[in-house]
Amino acid sequence: MNETIATSDIASMPGPMARVRSNASRMLRGIRRTPVACIGAVTVGIIVLVALTAPLLAPHDPVAQIAKPLLPPGTDYLVGTDEFGRDELSRLIAGARVSLYVGGLAVLIALCLGGTTGVIAGFYGGWVDDVTMRCMDILLSLPALVLAIAITSVLGPSLTNVMLAIGIVYAPTFARVARGPTLAVVQVPYIEAARSVGASNLAIVLRHILPNISAPILVQTTVSLSTAILTEAALSFLGLGTQPPTASWGLMLSAARQYMLIDPWVAVLPGCAIAVTVFGFNLLGDGLRDLLDPQMRLL
Secondary structure (H helix, E strand, C coil), rough: CHHHHHHHHHHHHHHHHHHHHHHHHHHHHHHHHHHHHHHHHHHHHCCCCCCHHHHHCCCCCCCCCCCCCCCCCCCCCCCCEECCCCCHHHHHHHHHHHHHHHHHHHHHHHHHHHHHEEEHHHHCCCHHHHHHHHHHHHHCCHHHHHHHHHHHHCCCCCHHHHHHHHHHHHHHHHHHHHHHHHHHCCCHHHHHHHCCCCCCHHHHHHHHHHHHHHHHHHHHHHHHHHHHHHHHHHHHHHCCCCCCCCHHHHHHHHHHHCCCCCCCCHHHHHHHHHHHHHHHHHHHHHHHHHHCCHHHHHH
C-alpha cells in the first residue's frame, strides 16, 4: 500500500517540462503587468520578427545594384539607395538578421564560457575560485571594445571571429554574475542533504544550483545582447567585422560617412536601427530585473 501511494505521488508530481511551462507562463504574465518590460518585449519581438522574415520582407536583393546611387526616399525605393545603388530598406532589413545572429551567438559563447566558469568557481571555492576569478578580473580590467578589436585583429576580420571575440570579452561578466548566487546557494541546507544521500556534483549543479541562479543570468543575457549588437556594429564600422557586400548596420554607417552631407538618410537610418535595437533589449533587461528580483519589487 505504501509503495502504491509513493508511486502515485511521484507520478502526480510535475515534470521538468511542466515546471518550465509554468515558469514561462508566470513570466509572460509578469511582463504584461510591467510597462518597461512590455515595451522592451514588443520592440525586441518586432526586430526578431523582421530578422526571421527578412527574405520575405525585403523588397529587393540587399546586395544587388538596381538603381542610381544615393537616390532620396521615394515611391520606388521607400528609404532611397546607397552609394552603389542598392536598396537601403532591403539592406536595413538584412542587417537586422546579421546583428541578431552575431549578437545571439556571441552571447551564447559568453554564457557557456563565463557561466560555466562562475558556477565552478562558486561551487568548489578555495583555490579554484581564487585562480579562475583572478583570470576573469584580468580580462575585466581591459576595455571591452579594445580587447575585442585586439582579438579580431589577431584572428582576422570575419563574422565567426567577431562572435568569438565578443564571447570572450563578455565571458567574465557572466562568470561574476553566476559566481555570486552560486556561493549563496551552496551554503543552504538542502545542498548538504543532497550530498548526504549520495548525489553527484553534476546532479547537484543541474538540479539545485542552475535553477536558483537562472534569474540573474537571464537578465544579464538580455542586457548583454544589446551590448553585443553594439560591439558588432562598432567592429564592422572599423572594418573588422562584417565584410562587404554583406549588409550590416555598422558597415552601412561606415560607408555612409562620406555621403552624410549629400544624403544624410544613409547614415541616419542604420544609426536609428542600432539605437532602437539596443534600447529595446535594455528596456527588456530592466523590466526582467524588476520582475525577477524580489528586492527591486519591494522598492
